[in-house]
Structures are given as C-alpha cells and as structure tokens.
Amino acid sequence: MPPNSRKNPRRKTGLSTRTRTRRPITPRPSPQHKKSDAEGERLQKVLAAAGIASRRESEQLILEGRVEVDGQTIVELGTRVDRLRQNISVDGEPLPRPKLAYYAVHKPEGVVCTTKDPSGRPRVTDLLPSGLGRLFSVGRLDMSSEGLILVTNDGALANELTHPRHGVEKTYDVQVTGHVDQTVLSKLRKGIHLAEGFARVVHVRTKSRRKNGTVLEMVLDEGRNREVRRLLARVGHRVQRLTRVAIGPIRLGEMPAGTVRRLTSEEIKKLRAYVRQAEQKPHNNQKRLDRPATRQAVLSWRDRKQQAAAGKHSAKKPNRRGGQR
Known part of the structure; x- marks a missing residue:
C-alpha cells in the first residue's frame, strides 16, 4: 500500500492531531483575604474549635454559603483566617472572640x-x-x-x-560528657556542617566543670529539630541533660x-x-x-566543585555515529 494512501481519521473529522490540555481556572483571592489565605488556621478548624459544629459539619456550613468573614461569604474550604483579627459569623451570628x-x-x-x-x-x-x-x-x-x-x-x-x-534567641543550659575546651567552643561559634547545611550558635560559654562533664550555656536563633544535641554530637560530646532557660x-x-x-x-x-x-x-x-563556615572549608568546597566539573567534561558520551563528541 502506498505510504500516502492511509487516511488520518483525525483529519477526516476535522480534529487537530495535537491535543491541548487546558489548565483549570482558579479564582484569585480577593484583596481582602490575601493575607488570611497565607496565614492563620483553616476556617472549618476555627469553627470546630469554637464549638459551632464538628469539622465535617463545619465544612458543610462553608459549602452552603452560611459562613462570612469580614462581611464576605466564604464557600472555599481552603480559606485561612485569623480568628483574633477577623470578624467571622455563621448564619449572621458572630463568633465570640476568645x-x-x-x-x-x-x-x-x-x-x-x-x-x-x-x-x-x-x-x-x-x-x-x-x-x-x-x-x-x-x-x-x-x-x-x-x-x-x-x-x-x-x-x-x-x-x-x-x-x-x-531569629528569636533561645538560651539553653546543657550538661555534656567530657571536658569542653576552647577549640570545641570555637568550632561551635564558626559553624558545623549538619545534614541540611551549616549551623552555628549565637553564643556559647562554659558555666561550670564537673568530674566527668561540663555545663555549657548555649544561645541559638534557629529552631531546627534537636539542633543542640546534633551540634554537640558532631564535636564529640554527648548531651546528658538539656534545659531551656529563656525564650x-x-x-x-x-x-x-x-x-x-x-x-x-x-x-x-x-x-x-x-x-x-x-x-x-x-x-x-x-x-x-549554604556557605562553608571557615576559609579552609571554602577552599575544599571549591576544589570539590572543580573536580566535579572536570569529571563531568572528561566523561565523553558517544554521538549518534558512534564517535566521541
């Protein structure tokens, strides 16, 4: 059969061979609720916490258009609100502010x-x-x-x-094993590499020394999971007791x-x-x-980048004709 004798069924019906998918149109939030969409709690959660109805029943109230926020009827379940700063009403009855x-x-x-x-x-x-x-x-x-x-x-x-x-600072009293010297304190101040990047303390000092341990005062302005314990473990000191003394x-x-x-x-x-x-x-x-904490770390970081780039260019891939490119 000649190559041009086959008929394209799409052409016969007048349809294009290229199918286009349309993105769903999502309505833009009104200027009145731009901030509440990004912050606060979900509206159905606020209604449930206020004792209006259960979470599922509160969702139904929203879908039925019976809930208003700052005078505007809300029908979207993803709306976030601040109960302390916004006026919320159900069936015209305002929620009492806690x-x-x-x-x-x-x-x-x-x-x-x-x-x-x-x-x-x-x-x-x-x-x-x-x-x-x-x-x-x-x-x-x-x-x-x-x-x-x-x-x-x-x-x-x-x-x-x-x-x-x-960057709210939090102060901790930390009892660790072993005697902590100035070298360890300097490492903590300069920064230590954790799994998600470099981290360093805002302030650290030795409060007291014991027979087999040391009590440190540490100040951090981050809230990463178990950060104090992980930092001290990287410098060889296990935490025996950790007490937050100030926020x-x-x-x-x-x-x-x-x-x-x-x-x-x-x-x-x-x-x-x-x-x-x-x-x-x-x-x-x-x-x-993102950046290394010391000059030596910066140099080694640059060396690793150069080695990685050299290895990438040295690995030649064959082209379609089987040669090297």
Missing part, C-alpha cells in the same frame, strides 16, 4: 509538645488548668529535654516567635518542673517589643546554611 492567654510552662522530661498524641503520652497542655479553652505550644522542645515553653492562643504572636526571619526576654527562673504560671502584662509587652526588634535585625540564615 480572650488572649499567655502561659509559661516548665516542661519536664517525658512530656511532648504536640496538641494531640496518638500514643497517649503526657502533653504540655495537660499541665495547664482546666477550662482555659484551646491553647497550643509555641515551638517545640523534644521529649527528652526540659525547660521553658510558652503556651498561648495568640496565633499571630506564636507565628512571629517561631518564624525563622525573626527572648522570658526567663524560666526558679519554676519547678511541671509548674505553670501566667505571663504578666509587662512580660507580654517585652515579648512583643523583642519580636519587633528581632524582625528589624538583619539575619543571614540562608547564607549561613
């Missing part, structure tokens, strides 16, 4: 910071008095550590305290383990002022993560 609460907790070892724990382990929120409503921990402190953790229902302040761009201007003081106290109005003002100052302070977190 009273802001701020607590300092001395978390003991063996207590987790999560709001829900499927394993049934004791939580930080279990240490609080009953009847306070929904509260959550600000940041985290691993189960084997103890010390200060803040608990609140102020989502905006919690976000400012935990966001990397603010910004808030100190643990003489609070016994497992106790709770409400922050004073003066402490809350200091905390807000500290966050504003920290936001204006320049931070080079990304630069610290």
Whole structure:
C-alpha cells in the first residue's frame, strides 16, 4: 500500500492531531483575604474549635454559603483566617472572640509538645488548668529535654516567635560528657556542617566543670529539630541533660518542673517589643546554611566543585555515529 494512501481519521473529522490540555481556572483571592489565605488556621478548624459544629459539619456550613468573614461569604474550604483579627459569623451570628492567654510552662522530661498524641503520652497542655479553652505550644522542645515553653492562643504572636526571619534567641543550659575546651567552643561559634547545611550558635560559654562533664550555656536563633544535641554530637560530646532557660526576654527562673504560671502584662509587652526588634535585625540564615563556615572549608568546597566539573567534561558520551563528541 502506498505510504500516502492511509487516511488520518483525525483529519477526516476535522480534529487537530495535537491535543491541548487546558489548565483549570482558579479564582484569585480577593484583596481582602490575601493575607488570611497565607496565614492563620483553616476556617472549618476555627469553627470546630469554637464549638459551632464538628469539622465535617463545619465544612458543610462553608459549602452552603452560611459562613462570612469580614462581611464576605466564604464557600472555599481552603480559606485561612485569623480568628483574633477577623470578624467571622455563621448564619449572621458572630463568633465570640476568645480572650488572649499567655502561659509559661516548665516542661519536664517525658512530656511532648504536640496538641494531640496518638500514643497517649503526657502533653504540655495537660499541665495547664482546666477550662482555659484551646491553647497550643509555641515551638517545640523534644521529649527528652526540659525547660521553658510558652503556651498561648495568640496565633499571630506564636507565628512571629517561631518564624525563622525573626531569629528569636533561645538560651539553653546543657550538661555534656567530657571536658569542653576552647577549640570545641570555637568550632561551635564558626559553624558545623549538619545534614541540611551549616549551623552555628549565637553564643556559647562554659558555666561550670564537673568530674566527668561540663555545663555549657548555649544561645541559638534557629529552631531546627534537636539542633543542640546534633551540634554537640558532631564535636564529640554527648548531651546528658538539656534545659531551656529563656525564650527572648522570658526567663524560666526558679519554676519547678511541671509548674505553670501566667505571663504578666509587662512580660507580654517585652515579648512583643523583642519580636519587633528581632524582625528589624538583619539575619543571614540562608547564607549561613549554604556557605562553608571557615576559609579552609571554602577552599575544599571549591576544589570539590572543580573536580566535579572536570569529571563531568572528561566523561565523553558517544554521538549518534558512534564517535566521541
């Protein structure tokens, strides 16, 4: 059969041989809700926490157009809102705004910071008095550590305290094995390579020495998982006890383990002022993560790049004719 005798069925029906897929059109959020879409909590979660209905029933209320935020009817389940700063109403009835609460907790070892724990382990929120409503921990402190953790229902302040761009400093008393010398302290200040990049402490000093160990004071402005333990493990010292003693201007003081106290109005003002100052302070977190900490590390990093580039060019691939290109 001649090569041109075959008929293209697509041409017969007048269809193009090239199929085009159209992207679904997603409506742009209104200017009124641009900020709430990026921050805050999901609307159905806020409704459920307020006791309006269950999470699934709250989703149905939204889909039925019975929920308004700042006077605008919301029908999208992904909408995020800030209950403390926005007016939310269901069937025309406004949600009562919760009273802001701020607590300092001395978390003991063996207590987790999560709001829900499927394993049934004791939580930080279990240490609080009953009847306070929904509260959550600000940041985290691993189960084997103890010390200060803040608990609140102020989502905006919690976000400012935990966001990397603010660089809120946290102070720890760390008891480690062995005697820590100045060489180790210098390494911690210059920076140490972890799995996700370079990290270094803001401040470190020796508080006391014991027969088989050392107590350090360390200040960090990042919130990476188990960062203190990982940094000290890289310099050959195992952490025996880790206690967070301060978050910004808030100190643990003489609070016994497992106790709770409400922050004073003066402490809350200091905390807000500290966050504003920290936001204006320049931070080079990304630069610290990506670039080596010492000149020797920079040189070896450049050598590795040159070797990798040389190896890439030396590996010749055969072209279609079987030769080298």
